[in-house]
Amino acid sequence: MIHLLSRRNAIKACSVAGAALVLPTSLPVTWRSGDPPVPPPFSVPLRTPPVLTPTHRTSDTDFYDIRIQETDQEMLPGIRTKALTYNGIFPGPTIRAQRDRNTVVRHTNGMSMPAAVHLHGANVPRSSDGYPLDSITPGQSRVYRYANIQPAATLWYHDHAHHMESEHLYRGLAAAYLLSDPVDRLLPLPSGAFDVPLLIRDAKFDRNGQLVYIHDDFMDRPTILVNGRPQPYFEVERRLYRLRLINASNIEPFKFQLNNGNRFLQIASDGGFLRMPAVRQEIELFPSERAEVLVDFRSLAPGTSVVLQNSLSATESKRQIMQFRIGDNTSWSTPDPDLIPGWEDDRMPLEHAGIPGWPTDEAPLAPATQTRQFIMHFDANTSEFLINGQSYDPNRVDATIKHGTTEVWKIVNADAALGIPHAMHLHLVQFRVLDRNGEPEPAYDAYPKDTVRLHPGDVVRIQATFNSFTGLYPFHCHFIDHAAHSMMGQFEIVP
Numbered sequence: 001m002i003h004l005l006s007r008r009n010a011i012k013a014c015s016v017a018g019a020a021l022v023l024p025t026s027l028p029v030t031w032r033s034g035d036p037p038v039p040p041p042f043s044v045p046l047r048t049p050p051v052l053t054p055t056h057r058t059s060d061t062d063f064y065d066i067r068i069q070e071t072d073q074e075m076l077p078g079i080r081t082k083a084l085t086y087n088g089i090f091p092g093p094t095i096r097a098q099r100d101r102n103t104v105v106r107h108t109n110g111m112s113m114p115a116a117v118h119l120h121g122a123n124v125p126r127s128s129d130g131y132p133l134d135s136i137t138p139g140q141s142r143v144y145r146y147a148n149i150q151p152a153a154t155l156w157y158h159d160h161a162h163h164m165e166s167e168h169l170y171r172g173l174a175a176a177y178l179l180s181d182p183v184d185r186l187l188p189l190p191s192g193a194f195d196v197p198l199l200i201r202d203a204k205f206d207r208n209g210q211l212v213y214i215h216d217d218f219m220d221r222p223t224i225l226v227n228g229r230p231q232p233y234f235e236v237e238r239r240l241y242r243l244r245l246i247n248a249s250n251i252e253p254f255k256f257q258l259n260n261g262n263r264f265l266q267i268a269s270d271g272g273f274l275r276m277p278a279v280r281q282e283i284e285l286f287p288s289e290r291a292e293v294l295v296d297f298r299s300l301a302p303g304t305s306v307v308l309q310n311s312l313s314a315t316e317s318k319r320q321i322m323q324f325r326i327g328d329n330t331s332w333s334t335p336d337p338d339l340i341p342g343w344e345d346d347r348m349p350l351e352h353a354g355i356p357g358w359p360t361d362e363a364p365l366a367p368a369t370q371t372r373q374f375i376m377h378f379d380a381n382t383s384e385f386l387i388n389g390q391s392y393d394p395n396r397v398d399a400t401i402k403h404g405t406t407e408v409w410k411i412v413n414a415d416a417a418l419g420i421p422h423a424m425h426l427h428l429v430q431f432r433v434l435d436r437n438g439e440p441e442p443a444y445d446a447y448p449k450d451t452v453r454l455h456p457g458d459v460v461r462i463q464a465t466f467n468s469f470t471g472l473y474p475f476h477c478h479f480i481d482h483a484a485h486s487m488m489g490q491f492e493i494v495p
Contacts, residue, residue, distance in 0.1 A: 029458065037076055037162060038230055042307075042323040042418030044077055046232040048196060049175065051094035063094065068117075068136070068159075068173065069110035075228055083172035084159075090228045091199045091248070092175025094155070095327035096434060099181035103146040109136040109345040115144075115168065118160035121270055121430070121450045124152045126471030129427055132162035132488075133394055149468075150430075151272035151448075152184035153360075154197070154244045154290045161395075166250055166484035167213050174199060174248045183359045187264060188306035189267070190294070195407055196234075200226050201249035216481040218251050220370065226322045234322060237329040238302070241295050242267075247285040251479045253421060253453070255284040256321070258295070259307040268292035271430035271448030273359055278444035286423040287451035288478040295324075342479050358412075365432060365463055366406040372399055376422045376454065376477060376487060377414040384486045385477065393396035398489035399473070406435070406465040413483075422482065425451040427436035427473040430494075431464035432477035451478050466493050 055060040066087050066212050072080035073090040086092030097151040098101045109115045113138055118130030127134075136142045140246075161170035176197040189195070200425040204212040224231050246441040247254055258264070264280045269272060270290050283291050300306065306324045313319040377386050384391050387398070402409060409431075430448040433441040437459055440446075452460055476488035 010491050013387065025280045036132055036207055037079060037209050038205060038221070038411040039077055041231040041320045041369070042305075044229050044232050046234040046322065047227050047229055049089060049094045049199075049227060052087070052095050061104055062097070062192070064105045065108070066092070066105060067108045067110050068115050071164065073172070073228065075203075075225065076205065076230060076306045078210045081205070081209050081211060083211065085172050086157075086167055087174050089175075090172045092173070093179060094176040094197060097146065097148050097159075097177065097179045097207075099150070099152060099179060100147050101148060104146060105144045105146070107136060107143050107144065108141040109138050112138050112247070113164060113168075114138070114161045115159055116161040116165075117144060117157055119146060119155055120145070120425075121153060121155040121290075122146060122177075123430075123468050125469045126473065129473060130157075130160045132160050132165070132474060135161050137328040148179055150179070150269075152181040153179050153270070153448075154246065154268065154287075154292055155179055155247055155430055156199070156248065156290070157162060158248075162485055164214065166481045169248075170213050170250050170478055171211055172225050174201075176244065176246060179245070180268070183273075192242050194230065194237075194239065195244070197244040197246060198322075199223070199228075199246045199248040200254065201247070202252040202318065216251065218481075221252065222317055224318055224321055226311075231320055232322050233325050235299050237326045237327050238298050238300060239329075241297065243293050243295055243413060245285060245291045245293065247280070247287050247289050249287050251288045251481050252411055252476065253284070254321075255282050255312040256291075256311045257311050258307050259309055260298070260300075262294060262306065264293040266291055266293050266444055269444065269448060270450045274444055275447070276443065277358070278442075280444065284453065285477070286310070286421065286451065287480060288423065288425055288451045291345075294451060297324065299325055300326045302326055313484055357465055365457070366465055368406045368408045370401070370405065370407040371410065371482040372407060373410045373412065374424070374475075375412045375414050375487070376408075376424070378418060378420055378482075382416075385482040385491050386485055387477075390489070392476075392483075392490075394486040394490070396490070397474075397492045399491040401466050401491055403464075403470050403493050403495055404467045406461050406463060411454060411462065413454035413456055413458045419456050419458060421479065422454045422487070423451050423478040424454060424462075424475065425478040426475045426491075427465065428469065429464045429466060431462045434461040434463055436460050469493065470495055 042493045055065050056063050071085045073083045082091045114135035116130045116135045122352045159173035203223050204221045230302045265278050304326045308321040413422050432447040472492045472495045474490050476483040
């Protein structure tokens with residue numbers, strides 16, 4: 001059985017960026033010695049999580065059953081690793097949902113610990129939000145209802161049980177939830193096997209191939225996993241691919257680039273399509289951020305390869321994320337090679353990289369009626385991550401918001417001296433990033449967003465309209481090890 005750290009032990013294991021990690025005094029010897037059996041990069045094939053089949057369907061609803069349980073998984077070749085899983089799969093099965101069609105998921109907790117399931121980025125009532133204290137007790141079930149009343153987006157679901165979310169996520173409780181709508185289906189974008197979710201994260205294995213969890217161990221999670229496989233290769237055809245990049249790590253930031261200098265066409269952010277696709281050389285994603293990109297393999301010769309890299313990595317072993325191996329199959333007509341005229345051409349202005357029929361309309365934001373400030377800070381005296389000097393208290397409401405109003409939140413990362421990054425996530429709403437350190441945020445990073453990255457010392461302003469559901473919702477750092485150690489607050493939307 002997996003033995004989870006208690007919150008008291010997690011506090012002891014808390015760290016300061018750039019300093020020596022504070023560890024429990026007695027660690028199992030296998031955590032300190034012996035080489036983990038991690039294979040060389042690009043020696044195992046990528047696995048795509050299976051799409052979950054509804055247990056039954058009606059005219060307006062898809063029903064699913066998912067069991068949360070500990071299982072043995074083959075992450076490293078030939079080794080069975082204990083993991084926490086949805087339906088016995090690591091990462092969990094992908095749910096493909098449709099806008100304005102209901103999804104109902106019954107989660108049954110087969111673990112010995114409480115669980116809570118949060119559909120990250122979803123516009124849902126409090127009862128289905130996965131609020132940290134709305135947990136599923138061992139042996140019991142809970143039904144989550146998603147009306148999918150929002151634009152097409154790459155969402156994902158993960159555990160959010162109070163004080164346990166960090167280790168539960170680290171040990172495997174994460175999966176993709178891909179929401180489509182009529183606009184998405186009408187656009188001639190890559191689909192089927194050419195529309196690929198990539199849940200990317202880091203991990204640490206001991207010499208027996210078992211996952212090692214130490215709270216906030218930002219210095220020593222040396223293995224990159226993509227869809228649960230270490231630095232895999234992916235055999236692709238000579239055509240366009242739609243890749244859904246999901247930073248599913250606890251605390252690892254990524255800045256994605258292709259080693260051959262090719263560029264991405266970013267078509268969507270956290271909450272759905274960008275107003276205009278953006279040509280990108282690099283794409284930075286902090287934990288829980290997502291980006292949908294098109295990658296063009298059509299001009300590459302069969303037998304060649306391209307490597308997806310993380311230019312932010314401090315170590316060479318984590319720089320290489322995965323390898324694309326170019327096959328000899330060519331698809332020139334689906335989608336049309338003229339679909340995106342000139343986006344691969346350096347001379348083409350960015351604003352002309354459009355797709356015919358692209359959903360460019362945006363509802364204008366209403367004037368803000370309230371401005372709030374939230375300061376994110378690590379307290380070295382108490383070893384707690386705090387917001388406005390306070391640790392999370394489920395009995396305290398940090399912001400009371402009238403339904404239908406628009407607010408500006410000024411978010412400050414006060415950990416410049418310690419070099420600690422943060423990422424603020426608001427449940428329920430997609431927001432617009434107005435500016436960063438006084439400068440306007442680029443359009444591809446401004447909207448629609450549910451998580452905003454904050455480098456050490458950053459001051460960011462976001463604007464959100466709270467016009468859907470009422471009730472109590474969390475906001476927190478999605479460096480989830482920070483959130484599990486107190487960097488969380490809550491807002492209440494009232495009639």
